[in-house]
Amino acid sequence: MRASDIMTRDVKTVAAEATIDEAVNILLSIRASGLPVLDAAGRLVGIVSESDFLHRVEIGTAKRRPRWIEFLLGPGEVAEAYVMSHSRKVGDVMTRDVVTVAANASLSEIVAVMDKRKVKRVPVVTGDELVGIVTRSDLLRALTACRQASAPAAPLDDQAILDRLIAELKEQGFASPRTLDVTVDRGVVTLTGEIFDERQRAALICAAENIPGVTRVLDQLVWIEPFSGMTLESKTGMM
Template sequence: MQAKAIMTTPVVAIEPSASIVEAAGLMLSSKISGLPVVRSDGALVGIISEGDFLRRGELGTQRKRPRWLEFLVSPGRVAEEYVLANGRRVEDVMTDSVVTASPNASLAEVVELMTHHCIKRVPIVDGGKVVGMIARSDLLRALLHTQPASTPTAIDDERIRQSIVGELAAQKWAGNDLINVSVDKGIVKLSGAIFDERERRAAIVAAENVAGVKG
């Protein structure tokens, strides 16, 4: 599946010259936790999220260090933190180094970006313009659409058994020669020598995901 299949459009965005009050209000009214920051020509220049409002002077949550530690921090760094805590415009507090993906990127690539960079959303950019956004909630919706119908399909027990054996054989963690699989009217029984609880749980999950399994 590609990014363009699940990305949210149209994009709710904000300009860098907008106030942080406007940004916060737009997030709340749109029920989103982050906004791409775009110029009037549509070019992406940053991203602002809830996290950028955590260290604010108005809230008394700006960064404070022990006096002795202040001597170890450069004046430039302290000045930067002051702007983040007291800046009035989006461009003052936004993150200007933005991780993006293309509409044709796979979901695996998007998730890798999220996990590697510890981010919650990825702007989807095409031709230098933001055409969509993928947040964790979009991945949840995509996951729901992949789930099969709740009513199990009637499948021959031997076919079910062979499917489970095949799935276990494809997994490096599964010593499939040590796991015996039997199926009776869709009910699966796994037996054998499994000493690692993580492998035992993985074997159960593998069986549960085979079509026709009732329990």
């Protein structure tokens, strides 16, 4: 899937010369947390989001550091903070360093951008033209659509289940089959052996549960704390 497959095409935008009141009203009316900002020529020049309005003088949340810190930071930093908390124009408070993706960008590329930049939305552009936006909600809808479209796989027999699970463990690398004893009987997977991090338990159970034909997973794993050698068995004994 590509950006063009899941993006929102009818994108609400705001002009750089608009007031912050206009931007806030749009955000509230469409229940969004951010808006692309366009210049007079319709080019994308920034993003304005809820976080840009957190430190405002009107609500008493403007940032103000002790004088000695302001002295060390210099007048530029102080001036910038003042504009963010006092300006009435979107262009003054928006984030200018906007990362974009092309319409043919893969979903993995988009998620990598979101992770790296810690953003909730990524504008989609063709040249200088804004053609859409991909938000976390768009990714969630894509996830739901993919899961609903997937036809249930035919159940596997016991040996095929075992082979599939061992192959998954070797590929993923979070647990070594050499420290485990896995058996399958009429769709019931029994996990026995040693793990060295409690998080491995959940991953092993998840890997087994995702195999078609598995009806139950019995957890008989023993956790060994690597430094002390202390052991701890599953609290439930089964999942």
